[in-house]
Amino acid sequence: MRTMSPPVGLPALAETDLVGQVARLLTEAIVQGRMPPGSKLVEAGIARELGVSRAPVREAARLLESQGLLVASPRRGFFVRQFAADDIDDIYDLRLCVERHAGVLAARNLTPETRDALRRQIDVLHQTADLDDSARQVEEDYRFHRLICEIAGNRRLLRLFDDLASELRMVIGLIGRLYDDPHEIARTHEPVLAAIEQGHPERIVAHIDHHIGHAWREVGRLVREIPPIAVHVKSPT
Amino acid sequence: MRTMSPPVGLPALAETDLVGQVARLLTEAIVQGRMPPGSKLVEAGIARELGVSRAPVREAARLLESQGLLVASPRRGFFVRQFAADDIDDIYDLRLCVERHAGVLAARNLTPETRDALRRQIDVLHQTADLDDSARQVEEDYRFHRLICEIAGNRRLLRLFDDLASELRMVIGLIGRLYDDPHEIARTHEPVLAAIEQGHPERIVAHIDHHIGHAWREVGRLVREIPPIAVHVKSPT
DNA sequence: TAGTCGTCGATTGTCGACAGTTTAGTCTTG
């Protein structure tokens, strides 16, 4: 009798994963603000819109639930997660914790190739700054930070970063525009990279603290300014 | 003026959340090693055993998938996650990152009550050490570390800790017994608490590093000793 | 008129069924 070989993490050849596709679409809709926080996810509606039955939609919703983008309220359905000011603080606090660590690890693993990748991404940030495309700017910003986590070489850390980023994208999306001066933001990434190249843990942490701390304060301020997050949407509590 | 039904202390009616119950049972079975890593989750089997249909089982499986306890292999089903030595390193690395941060935050938020709670938990650890109940010992150990994360006051950080703990319990469960001298382990928690009471971030980090680093090396060694866990298991019983 | 109760449409939770795929076991062939 042969032992059945369990999955070993190779990229699935055929992307026939319906649940995965639905999950991706839902995630997109949520972080882009098309499904605002507090709004109800009507299973039948989504299913009809996508031309599938409710089963895959519910399974996808469970994935997002475990990821924190949706909250399940028994017998009332799934609702898009709402963020209070506390949540912003929790997220940024954790992000700070994660990125500090990632920065130190990245410095340890840095190769000429990965260093160039980081530099190129800063170039992209500068180029994007001219486009006046806020969403794109935020996206490229995250890509830089994500690169650091990739270089750190801890897959679980990377996944955590992605989860946090989803939530932050969602918050930032509903704030509207974030950057007053995209070029300024692009520049503030440079000392972070410089510190990583130098390799002094203390300097790395200090610069990351400064960089992310700034975003934290900025987002926190905006969230507190616009506390009534809309809306006529039905909330689960 | 609105006449809301005045709260009369009724214990929120029994959780009829079938999916949640199934998820809890599956989690338990996995971390206890009754469903060994690599084994296949046969939906119909689980469903029959629990007296439900496959739909709730699949939804529960999606929750565990997003949590990392199961991996989905399209058209082949769900499998209990397998851990390689790399995974152990990733998990402990992240845990270290998280607990350092939690320790510093906990020191900042420490009150007489929370300090006493930590002390009491160390007492429990010493008492449990006499029982020669390895599983219980591991559980109480985690409870101490979890307390620190609770005191830190970041809900997302706490959830992350719980997720990591699930995975670690699973690994430790299949290693078998971990503690040579439970009393020794209990004692090693004391300097951590002392550092938190003192409140010097550097001391806190240093002691947590020492404490968790020790576990990391120990578990890593054991995992490398028993590398490939051959799986002939087709379905859990 | 404010608050409560009853009714009805809308939605969720769960189930059983079916088609298509994977797996295990057997047989064939070089």
Add this chain to the structure above:
DNA sequence: CAAGACTAAACTGTCGACAATCGACGACTA
């Protein structure tokens, strides 16, 4: 005897259906 082909059983992915429940609205009462 090993490797490959073939067959049957087992399993997954998805669907549609149905009962239970929720939320909204209007009728009723004090």
